[in-house]
Amino acid sequence: MKLKYIVAPLLVTVGMFAGCKKPAQPEETQKPAAENKQPAAQPAPQSAADAAKPVVKEEVVSVSIQPEPAKEAPLPDPVAIVNGQPLSRAEFEKTLNEIFSSMGMQPSMLPPDQRGALYRQFAEDMIVDKLIDQASASTQVSPAEVDEELAKITQQFGSQDRFAEELKASGQNMDDFKQRLTKLIRQRKWMESQVKADAVSDAQVTAFYNENKQEFEQPETVRASHILIRVEENADPATVEAKQKQASDLAARAKGGEDFGKLATEFSEDPTAKQNAGDLNYFPKDRMVPQFAEQAFGQAAGTISDPVRTQFGWHVIKVTDKKPAQVMPLAEVKGEIAEYLKETKQQEGVEAVIQGLRAKAKVEILIPEPQPPTLDVQVQGVDVVAPPQK
Helix, strand or coil: CCCCCCCCCCCCCCCCCCCCCCCCCCCCCCCCHHHCCCCCCCCCCCCHHHHHCCEEEECCCEEEEEEECCCCCCCCCCCEEECCEEECHHHHHHHHHHHHHHCCCCHHHCCHHHHHHHHHHHHHHHHHHHHHHHHCCCCCCCHHHHHHHHHHHHHHCCCHHHHHHHHHHCCCCHHHHHHHHHHHHHHHHHHHHHCCCCCCCHHHHHHHHHHCHHHHEECCEEEEEEEEEECCCCCCHHHHHHHHHHHHHHHHHHHCCCCHHHHHHHHCCCCCHHHHCCEEEEEEHHHCCHHHHHHHHHCCCCCECCCEEECCEEEEEEEEEEECCEECCHHHHHHHHHHHHHHHHHHHHHHHHHHHHHHHCCEEECCCCCCCCEEEEEEECCEEEECCCC
8 A cells, every 4th residue: 555645744833932921029028017007026125236237228129030032043054964965054945935935924924033943843854854865765766657646746736737837836847846756756665665564453443443433423414405596695675586486486396296306407506506416415414504404404304395595595405315313333434444544554654764764863953052032130229238226
């Protein structure tokens, strides 16, 4: 089975730093004895030596702590060295800009004090990619394999012209794309040769099902078809009435025995009606707008409704089947569970390969470690030294 995941995706996670807490305020000084309701204790008689000593009175001290943002260090070139192979600043910035551009962002949008940590994490991702690329260097990829993969990608865009437009809009040309695609296929083939996931047994599938039955709970569902006669929400009363009559006539024809699917194909203004003859397949109650759902779930299977108004217009609804809420039986989900467990095992195998490559590699990241902000401490207040008491 082909691996569906290529490891070391260059994903970027931007975290927001929590604000600094305000420093604790100094405790209030005690009120002078004269202001207290209870009489103050009388001081013991002082000796002559004690009377000659100066008295130090501590005034209130106000402390303000203001973090000074860490200064951003420029990116070095190279940003890292992987098994003796440099990861250049140009390569790093190009890939970083592509990732941010795909998210509609630019690296410059990040606060300067967050970039250092982000750059180091991003460098780690690129290092893993470079380690896999180094390990897979001897894996052969034929032009036919590249063309086959390219055909699959092009098909997803609908046409070659559309794919070419998207490629141009992203700032790439076909030669560059094929080069990247070749690298991707080479890495995937090599990883497939390293990951040997064990087969998933029936016992494992059953155990997963029994431990996760809540994931297979299915609410009550209805299967219905409909004929839609569109009406604008702000249509005048005469138009609404005329459209309702059109829908009522179609409902009467369907109730009279005409084929509902043919009527939907011919008259329904739902864009999908010509492909599915109005069939909406099974759906839970919360999938549809309230007026439609209340009618569909409230009528019996095999019946046809009078016109029902929603924000889309008038609907004639035919309910073809109903299923009560249930836990889907193991037989129905067995294949999906087996596929999920296979993919999970494969991904675990991929992660183990990556950890092995990283453990054996000689890697030096040259991007400076982010420094914590320095604290500017300002102290206000003085100690007052009173003259000796006489």
